[in-house]
Amino acid sequence: MIDLSYDFIVTLQNEVLRRFGVNQLIPGHCKPLSEAILEVTGKLISETTLKRFFGFAIAQHSFSRFTLNVLAQYCQYKDWDDFQAHYYRRTASTDTSEHPASQEKWIEIRAKANAVSHYTLLTLKNRSGIPFLSTVPRQYCLSHTERFLESDCVASVFIAPSGWGKSLALVHTAEHFWLGKDALYKKDICWFIHAHAAGNLLLKGFSLASWLDNQLHLNQGETFRDYFEQYFGEKGGRLILIIDGFDEIALGADKLKLLYTKLEDFVYANGLHRWLKVILSIRSSTWGEVFQQAQQYPAFRRYWYLGQEMDEECNINIPQLTEQDVKTVLYNCKFEPATVRTFSDGFLQKLKHPYYLQLFCQLNDSPEQTFIDENLSLFEITSRFIQNRVFNSSSNSFKIQIIYKLLDLLDMGRNGQYADKSVLLNKNAELFPAYKELIADNILVEENLSQEIMFHVKVRFAHNFLLEYFTAMHFILENNMQISEEMLQKVVNYFPQSPFRIAVFKWLLRYAITQQNVVAIQQIFVLPLMVVEKANLLEYLVLHYQHEDNKHTMLKNIFPPEYFRKHPISSFISDDFVHFKKRKVLNSLMGLAEASDDKLKIKSNLFVMALIQLDAEQCEIELNNIKKICSAEPTMSEQWITPYEAFLFIYEYLKFGIRNKEIEDKVYSYARKWSFAAGKPFTVPDEIVYRAMCYIFLILGDDAQMLHFTQRLFQHYPSILFSKTDPFRLMMLCWKAQAHLNTGNLDAAKRISSHVEKILKQYYSADFFNAKLVDILHKIIYAEICFQEKDYSKAIRISEMAMDSAQRLDFKLFSLKNFATLHKIYQQLEMEKQKRDALQKVEIIREGTTFKQAVVYLVGIA
Incomplete structure (x- = not known):
């Protein structure tokens, strides 16, 4: 421990650095500095002692006179006393010359x-x-x-x-x-x-x-x-x-x-x-x-x-840190502002914890290390955090014993998040030191709910992702560190569909990847999971291998030829993949796709993504790819309208203002041309066309036809109603709610909006970017409902939230749609400045796209 009477320690440090020839010392300098001191003085000061002296480790005791003498001699003084005397005389001389005696x-x-x-x-x-x-x-x-x-x-x-x-x-x-x-x-x-x-x-x-x-x-x-x-x-x-x-x-x-x-x-x-x-x-x-x-x-x-x-x-x-604090630190650590702007709210929320921000920056601290996707980073941060705070501890066995007792009391989260401290420790004195470390290191958190008449302390995991991690590890340990089909099925049955179950399966998938267990990875992807769960797992897998040099070869080893013919990619991906962060994932999946339906689904998602971003040039590229796929598949010509034709109508209408009469007639003849068979699911091309038709009715402003179309869709495909978390179903419900709203049926629109909001709150998590497209559209519709109910303060708050999300995700099409509602609110409330600012943003969108008609049709501004 440093002796507080040593007044010139910092001065000696600076002298040593000057003598060594560096302005700032780093831990890596301590070894060559030790060698330099030995060469000059003939005396050895260890690398560890130098690290303590320069503050890279806590000094638990006073610096020895030997250490101080040798360092002073290295700086060409007789000893430590001579060094202090020299600087004391100089300091005293300066002070007395500049300051009065008092x-x-x-x-x-x-x-x-x-x-x-x-x-x-x-x-x-x-x-x-x-x-x-x-x-x-x-x-x-x-x-x-x-x-x-x-x-x-x-x-x-x-x-x-x-x-x-x-x-x-x-x-x-x-x-x-x-x-x-x-x-x-x-x-x-x-x-x-x-x-x-x-x-x-x-x-x-x-x-x-x-x-x-x-x-x-x-x-x-x-x-x-x-x-x-x-x-x-x-x-x-x-x-x-x-x-x-x-x-x-x-x-x-x-x-x-x-x-x-x-x-x-x-x-x-x-x-x-x-x-x-x-x-x-x-x-x-x-x-x-x-x-x-x-x-x-x-x-x-x-x-x-x-x-x-x-x-x-x-x-x-x-x-915790503010969002601006987090962003400033990331900028200081050489993250590009464009990269930081892509971070989701959920991820930024986690980085507000200083230790997690530190671990994230350390993941990207070498010049050759490119930015690690935030979805992967969260798992790496959690893994490092637990490794540092639990497994590397001398009391790790006691810590693990406490953690798994807590898991048992919580029933892996099914009994809630809290357990009684008294039950957890059960008067077991040998566990108390390890428990205190878990609390001190922010693995566990105590909440004191004691009252005057009773002592009541509850314990929980500090963060939900710690519970997710230890839950996954529990199943792995229980199965002798192996992943088997039986164990995976047990997890499926143990938890209901939820973001929590997705996270547990991601940890299991990560474990299978690190163990290079190809069979286990394949078994995970044939489980009876919901589409949204499979989508998240597939995305995690692809993202992991995108950071490997031979990523395509590795994915080919996991998914050999014919694998995706038996388990189509189209059953994994949905509207959740309409997100600029998913473009690389979709392109990687395109290299694995074999069936025409899979290729069509991927390219259609890329087209919709470009459409929502009003990227006309990218839309044209994807449109040509879709044309090739449709032309090469004979069954496409049997459809009353192909995905290529539906997308072509949208492209020509927004680009040139042209209404392709032949395609328009096909669109509006759906009621006659639809061939419904009771209980028969619709195909991938069908789903793509139905989604495209909603965008057509949107840009044409035909709400009556939108309502009729969505009603007929749910009537003839009742199975959709039972897939309540399916993003396609939620999107169709949003379009139906908007059609009700714009045709005067406010109650029906409000009822559907409440249902969608309930599903989004219950099943979707910000950690995985799920349903962002649906969430923004729902907010736009909900803001319009509030406006019609004359709840202007709520309407403006919801609408501005939708605008903020749409801008951050670069969903320009929805920004324009939302502006129509926002413009009415600003006009009603006579908020002229806000209205002008919004018009400027619309003008920026107009100048940034060659889809010039989009502003005219969606906002009504020529």
Whole structure:
């Protein structure tokens, strides 16, 4: 542990760096530096000692005189005393020449404090998982500190779980207010130390007051209180004491309680002094075990400032990173803004946890590493997190025992998310240390629901994806680390269709991939899963192999010739794949497709994607591909209208304003030409045509025909009604709701809209991008319903949400459709500025597409 009396540690570090010839040291430099020191001095300082000296690891003990002497000799001084004497004389000379004698003591004290504080800053910066220059100050922490400084409280704390970024938040805070180049309060003296340093002193018998007296070298009988009281009255300078790292696990419970007791005595003894402020960083688990007990005293709240965001149940008073914080860090880590804009809300939400953001940046920290798809990244982040916090722990067996007991109590999530702490631990004392680590490391979370008459603490996994991971691992362990058909079927039967079941199967699929178990992968894809589940699994598989050099060969090995004839790709992909992030996946699947239906389904999705993005040139490319597929398949000519003809009508109408009369007649003759057979499912070409016809009625503005068409569709294909999560069914329901709305049947539209909203909330998750197309269309329709019911505030909120989603996903066609509703709302509410801004966005879309007629037909602006 560093001796706080060493005032020139940072100066010695800088001298060593200058002598070594580098401006900034990295861990990789420590070995050659050790060799350079040996060559100059003939004495060996180990690589490990140098890492501690330069702050790449916590120094648990004082630097030996031998270490300091050798480093001083490397810098061409006689020894450490000679080094200190040289710089003390130079500093003293400068200070006395620039400052009056009355300030010499203050300058000397500040120099001591700065030396210690800068060493602490350097240590914490070097230990940052993300390069410190890429991190950002958290505005909430700065505001929290500002409010604390303005209050009458003596002490404040940053309380959060491990990995929350508390230490870096303190570094940014200390630099912002006291230790930075442009610090706000340069008159203050700031001592920034680690809890290990403070603990070592206090455990030797020092009190904080006696330590400060010792550091100040005051006149006999004078105390630090006398000195600061006088100086604060004359100059306004305060004493700021920052202590980082109150960690029960690292320090030990007994030591920490003693340290807290002495700290508490110090705070209460100096509670009336306006010149003293103490700031700590504390893990939530430590706060709950040690500090929170003090809240029973009435004085606690008078002396301690906990902030506006204090969550008493979870013991957290620092919110996670903001979305802008996350994006700034990603930009600083050289992520392209265009890439960051593609991140989903769900993924950005997870990156708000500083430790997950750190792991994600580390996944992409090498020049040759391209961006890892967020769907894959989430699983890699989770895997690394669990590896670091559970499996690499010395108490891993106890941790795993606790985790699987919790899984048992939760019945793998079927009994909810919470279990009683008393039942989980069952008075098993040998589990307590491992349990405390799981809480401290944010694997598990306690929520204190205790009341005056009963003690009641619930435990849950900190994040749902941890529950998903351990659930999948439970089934693998139960099956002797193997994936079998019987085990997979058990998982299917154990859980209902849900995003949770999809995630569990993704972990099983990932395990099969890492084990190179081709048979297991094939077995997963023939399970009786819903289309949306198979789509997500297939996407994950393709994305995984897209990051491999021989990706196509690997996929061919998994899906050999004829495989997709037995298990058509068209049964896996749906409207969920109409998303710009899916284009690479669809193109990879095209290389595996053998049946014409599969090729047609893939190319049709790519056409619809280009259509919604109003990319006329890409639409033309995909249209030509669809024409070739239709021409090569004789059965296509037997249809009353082919997918090529339906898409051709849309393309010509939006591009040139031409209504192909022959194709239009075919479209409107569906009622006569449809050949329905009771119970017969429609084919892939049928589904493509039906989807295309809805877009035709949309751009033609024919709501009556849209209503009639969707009614007939559900009437003659009743099986669709039973596939309630099928994106095709949900899309058709949305078109039907819109047709009802525009033909005056508000109640029917509202009823269908409520049903779709219920399905989206119950079955779809932001983690997997599911039903984005349906979700945006539903919001557009729902906003129009609210408008017709004269609930304008809700209508504008929903419509603007739809516009934001459509713009981020580049769904220009839906942006234009939504503008028609938004324009009416702005006009009704006389919001002229917003209306002008929206018109500018429409103009940008018009200028960015050669589908010039789209604005005319969808918005009504020539």
